[in-house]
Amino acid sequence: MKIFFIYSLEDYVSVEKPLSSFSAISFGISFIATACKQAGYDVSIFVATSDRASISNIIESIKNEKPQVLAFTAVTSQYYLIKSIASIAKKIDSSVTNILGGHHATLNPEITIQETVFDAICIGEGDQAIVSFIDQLSRGESPEHINNLWIRNKISGIIDKSPQSAFIQDLDALPLIDRSLWEKWIDNKDRMHTVLIGRGCPNKCSYCSNHALCKTGTGKYVRFRSPENIIKELTLIVENYPKVSSIHLEVETLSVNLAYVFRLCSSLKSFNASLAHPLYFGTNMSITKNIVDNEDLLAAFKSANFDFFNVGLESGSIMIRNEVLKRPKYTNDDLVSFSSLVKKYDIQLNIFALIGIPGERLSDYNETVECIRQCNPWHVFLSIFYPYPGTDLYNSAKKQGLFTGTIVNPEMERTRATLDLPGFSKRQINHEYLIFAYRVYRGQKSLPVIFAIILRTYFSMHPWLNKFYRLVVRHPVLRLLQKKVASMSK
Numbered sequence: 001m002k003i004f005f006i007y008s009l010e011d012y013v014s015v016e017k018p019l020s021s022f023s024a025i026s027f028g029i030s031f032i033a034t035a036c037k038q039a040g041y042d043v044s045i046f047v048a049t050s051d052r053a054s055i056s057n058i059i060e061s062i063k064n065e066k067p068q069v070l071a072f073t074a075v076t077s078q079y080y081l082i083k084s085i086a087s088i089a090k091k092i093d094s095s096v097t098n099i100l101g102g103h104h105a106t107l108n109p110e111i112t113i114q115e116t117v118f119d120a121i122c123i124g125e126g127d128q129a130i131v132s133f134i135d136q137l138s139r140g141e142s143p144e145h146i147n148n149l150w151i152r153n154k155i156s157g158i159i160d161k162s163p164q165s166a167f168i169q170d171l172d173a174l175p176l177i178d179r180s181l182w183e184k185w186i187d188n189k190d191r192m193h194t195v196l197i198g199r200g201c202p203n204k205c206s207y208c209s210n211h212a213l214c215k216t217g218t219g220k221y222v223r224f225r226s227p228e229n230i231i232k233e234l235t236l237i238v239e240n241y242p243k244v245s246s247i248h249l250e251v252e253t254l255s256v257n258l259a260y261v262f263r264l265c266s267s268l269k270s271f272n273a274s275l276a277h278p279l280y281f282g283t284n285m286s287i288t289k290n291i292v293d294n295e296d297l298l299a300a301f302k303s304a305n306f307d308f309f310n311v312g313l314e315s316g317s318i319m320i321r322n323e324v325l326k327r328p329k330y331t332n333d334d335l336v337s338f339s340s341l342v343k344k345y346d347i348q349l350n351i352f353a354l355i356g357i358p359g360e361r362l363s364d365y366n367e368t369v370e371c372i373r374q375c376n377p378w379h380v381f382l383s384i385f386y387p388y389p390g391t392d393l394y395n396s397a398k399k400q401g402l403f404t405g406t407i408v409n410p411e412m413e414r415t416r417a418t419l420d421l422p423g424f425s426k427r428q429i430n431h432e433y434l435i436f437a438y439r440v441y442r443g444q445k446s447l448p449v450i451f452a453i454i455l456r457t458y459f460s461m462h463p464w465l466n467k468f469y470r471l472v473v474r475h476p477v478l479r480l481l482q483k484k485v486a487s488m489s490k
């Protein structure tokens with residue numbers, strides 16, 4: 001049985017090597033493709049982009065290699081491209097079986113299953129479900145009664161909607177992902193790798209999928225792999241990619257169980273002691289009272305060789321944060337304190353921020369700028385609010401009449417204003433998004449560095465300029481220049 005797993009992305013490096021590094025791979029596909037490969041199936045991963053040449057390459061592969069199953073994943077912004085590939089595949093070979101998983105199908109199952117180009121959709125975790133589905137197909141059966149799957153019978157058209165399974169409680173039971181499946185799509189295999197260390201988030205932010213995803217199964221939703229299991233994966237990375245020096249330990253937030261964090265840091269420290277070139281680590285944290293002034297915790301991170309943290313402020317306005325975004329409770333002062341502590345340990349702090357949020361006024365935005373200025377982080381991941389169907393904030397923004405129909409070109413998702421707000425117009429949001437680096441870094445970074453960030457932001461707001469940027473920055477001279485700019489901003 002030949003299976004193609006198809007992933008897509010809007011912002012890509014090139015058609016041939018769309019993913020900048022292993023930090024851009026999809027973990028959902030990685031676990032399932034690895035499990036299918038280990039079960040003896042012939043598995044390939046494809047990465048699609050909106051470029052015509054990319055679609056043609058995939059179509060040619062479908063024509064020539066004749067896979068029996070195409071397994072797709074998509075968030076809403078990727079869905080339209082994925083749907084069009086699924087549709088073309090059906091025209092080439094009507095017997096091919098298309099199955100879609102990922103956030104879009106999970107959060108919008110009733111609408112998605114209406115699309116007859118998909119024979120089945122996966123709601124929530126697909127690690128066991130997809131393998132069972134392929135097993136049934138490979139035995140020549142018509143797949144049915146598989147938890148987490150809704151399957152359309154190819155003859156009767158009747159949809160078999162199975163119930164949801166419990167979330168996989170023991171993440172160590174999952175396979176160590178087979179990175180070789182992604183290699184042909186990676187621009188630089190030696191740059192940062194990402195290792196998934198947990199699933200689920202204890203918070204229920206209204207703009208994020210987690211509040212909906214936690215209802216797609218039963219049992220504990222927030223889970224972590226054991227430090228021993230993580231070390232096994234790191235060992236494989238070091239063996240197979242010896243030039244890699246930096247690892248992002250990916251999890252929604254690590255600030256859940258500090259006893260676990262201390263054990264993890266201790267294991268990473270011992271592992272690093274066994275290496276000629278210790279690895280650097282980074283992770284995602286949310287601001288909680290027990291980490292803000294926790295010197296012991298920072299010392300543990302430092303001894304394990306952590307060199308960056310990503311934390312979410314999102315909005316500096318308490319009203320927007322608590323009443324609209326439903327963020328966990330923290331104050332701006334908490335983030336500023338944590339930022340000082342992180343700097344004391346010479347660790348980089350990156351902050352996530354969001355603008356153009358329903359209910360946001362210019363004065364709320366100014367509070368975001370002020371808080372980030374006080375933190376003076378290494379980098380800000382700034383996004384413009386994009387309403388994802390299936391989330392609470394999408395529903396409430398729609399109810400308030402803040403948008404109708406198609407929201408924004410997916411190529412500009414989170415880089416162009418989607419809402420024209422009474423206290424913060426679309427034009428103002430786009431303008432502030434562009435000059436944000438000037439607002440927060442004025443007097444803190446040099447003007448050429450601020451100008452370079454603004455220029456990059458401008459490119460990201462225009463798809464064709466972004467493609468041009470991606471093309472030229474691959475030139476070796478420009479790569480050298482980029483490194484210089486990065487070192488200047490330190």
Ligand code: SF4
Pocket residue numbers: 201202203204205208209210211252253286312
């Ligand atoms: S903390 Fe982050 S991952 Fe968790 S629910 Fe909020 S936005 Fe989502």
